[in-house]
Amino acid sequence: MRVVDYFRLLLLAAIWGSSFLFMRIAVPAVGAVNTAFLRVVLGALGLALLVWGLRVSLRFAGKFRSALALGVINSGIPFLMYCLAAQWLPAGYSATLNATTPLMGAVIGVVAFGEQLTRRKWAGVLLGFLGIAVITTRGEVTLSASLVAGVLACLLATSCYGLAGFLTRRWILARGGLDPMLVALGSQLGAALFLLPFFGATQVLAPVADWWQWQAWVSLLAVGLLCTALAYILYFRLIADIGPLRSLTVTFLIPPFGVLWGYLVLGEAISSGYLLGAAVVGVAVWLVVGAKPAASPAAIRPVDIRR
Numbered sequence: 001m002r003v004v005d006y007f008r009l010l011l012l013a014a015i016w017g018s019s020f021l022f023m024r025i026a027v028p029a030v031g032a033v034n035t036a037f038l039r040v041v042l043g044a045l046g047l048a049l050l051v052w053g054l055r056v057s058l059r060f061a062g063k064f065r066s067a068l069a070l071g072v073i074n075s076g077i078p079f080l081m082y083c084l085a086a087q088w089l090p091a092g093y094s095a096t097l098n099a100t101t102p103l104m105g106a107v108i109g110v111v112a113f114g115e116q117l118t119r120r121k122w123a124g125v126l127l128g129f130l131g132i133a134v135i136t137t138r139g140e141v142t143l144s145a146s147l148v149a150g151v152l153a154c155l156l157a158t159s160c161y162g163l164a165g166f167l168t169r170r171w172i173l174a175r176g177g178l179d180p181m182l183v184a185l186g187s188q189l190g191a192a193l194f195l196l197p198f199f200g201a202t203q204v205l206a207p208v209a210d211w212w213q214w215q216a217w218v219s220l221l222a223v224g225l226l227c228t229a230l231a232y233i234l235y236f237r238l239i240a241d242i243g244p245l246r247s248l249t250v251t252f253l254i255p256p257f258g259v260l261w262g263y264l265v266l267g268e269a270i271s272s273g274y275l276l277g278a279a280v281v282g283v284a285v286w287l288v289v290g291a292k293p294a295a296s297p298a299a300i301r302p303v304d305i306r307r
Contacts, residue, residue: 005238005241005242008234008237008238009238009247009250009253010253011234012231012234012235012238012250013250013252013253013254013256013257014253014257015226015227015230015231015234016098016227016231016250016254016257017095017253017254017255017256017257017258017260017261018222018226018227018257018258018261019082019223019227019228019231020082020086020091020092020094020095020098020258020261020262021091021219021258021262021265021266022219022220022222022223022227023035023039023082023083023086023091023094023219023223024086024090024091024094024262024266025215025216025219025266026216026219026220026223027083027086027087028087029209029210029213029215029216030209030210030211030213030216030220031202031206031209032080032083032084032086032087033080033083033195033198033199033202033206034199034202034209035083035086035220035223036076036079036080036082036083036195036198037192037195037196037198037199038224039079039083039220039223039224039227039228040071040075040076040079040188040191040192040195040224040228041188041192041224042220042221042223042224042225042228042229043075043188043224043225043228043229043232044185044188044189044191044192044229045224045229046224046225046228046229046230047181047184047185047188047229047232047233048185050181050229050233051181051182051185054181056179056181056182057179058182059182060178060182060186061176061178062175063171063172063175063178063186064186066171066172066175066186067172067178067182067183067185067186067187067189067190068186068187068189068190068193069167069171069190070164070167070168070171070172070183070186070187070190071186071187071188071189071190071191071192071194072190072191072194073160073163073164073167074160074161074164074167074168074187074191075187075188075190075191075228075232076190076191076192076194076195077156077157077160077194078156078157078158078160078161079157079191079195080195080198081153081154081156081157081160082094082098082153082154082157084149084150084153085097085149085150085151085153085154085157087146087150088146088147088149088150089147089150089151089154090262090266090268090269091258091259091261091262091268092255092258092259092262092263092268092270092274093135093150093151093154093274094150094154094258095254095255095257095258095259095262096135096255096258096259096274096277096281097132097135097151097154097155097158097281098154098157098158098251098254098255098258099251099252099254099255099281099282099285100128100132100154100155100158100251100281100285101158101161101162101251102162102251102285102288102289103124103125103128103129103158103162103284103285103288104155104158104159104161104162104163105161105162105163105165105166106121106124106125106162106288107125107162108159108162108163108166109162109166112163112166113166120287121287121288123287124283124284124285124286124287124288125284125288126284127280127283127284127287128281128284128285128288130280130284131277131278131279131280131281131282131283131284132151132155132277132281133277134273134276134277134280135151135273135274135277135278135281136148136151136277137273168183168239173239177240180232180233180236180237180239180240181233181236183232183236184229184232184233184235184236187232188228188229188232235247235250238250246289251285252282252285252286252289255278255281255282259278
């Protein structure tokens with residue numbers, strides 16, 4: 001990897017780490033569904049402006065529906081799950097559980113895509129779930145139904161991320177590739193369409209949101225434009241340049257930033273039990289993504305996503 005690739009990984013981790021802080025601020029004010037929906041809408045608007053300003057050709061080359069479907073799995077469901085979790089979990093918890101993405105990807109790869117796991121990777125998967133158990137039972141948040149629900153929501157989100165990595169390879173990369181901006185734009189449009197019915201139902205059935213809190217709007221704009229529009233361009237660019245597996249190593253760096261932003265802005269506590277669980281998860285992720293993958297023609301064939 002080049003120096004610029006490491007820099008982009010660090011920048012992406014800092015941006016995505018801050019998304020858990022912004023959701024933690026916005027959700028109590030406007031609600032989980034509203035936050036998730038506005039995040040993808042603002043993300044789509046930001047990407048549309050970039051595509052227009054940079055005069056990117058809107059040629060999806062027959063992959064528009066694939067990009068929409070990818071958005072449901074890679075953005076719509078995960079964002080909703082993380083916004084729901086923000087009602088119950090500190091930002092640092094959600095950021096750390098986000099690091100289980102490679103673990104979920106490894107399991108999904110074995111179950112659904114015929115991937116083979118070495119003993120080292122299996123050890124990483126098992127160790128990762130042990131780390132989750134430690135975080136859940138020994139952290140600063142009291143074990144409760146709400147805590148379990150928040151953890152399960154985060155794990156469903158990371159399962160979607162793990163699945164999306166394989167689907168991006170199958171639906172986009174293996175079919176000739178696509179401009180990262182178009183992949184990101186199409187995915188946010190798909191996520192917005194998926195969340196629209198939930199948003200509409202919330203306006204009718206849920207209590208009226210407090211739309212007049214400026215902190216909530218700053219957080220919504222940040223999570224939509226910075227953590228979604230800009231971040232997804234960086235992410236799909238990284239997938240094109242260094243591959244999906246190496247791109248997932250960003251999950252190593254998201255938890256420290258998530259914990260840091262939560263501590264600096266919200267004053268969230270960091271207990272020894274939480275740090276122990278986070279360390280176990282970190283080792284588990286390293287075992288999974290640090291293992292050298294077996295070479296295969298499909299794995300080593302270069303694919304250009306920039307077309």
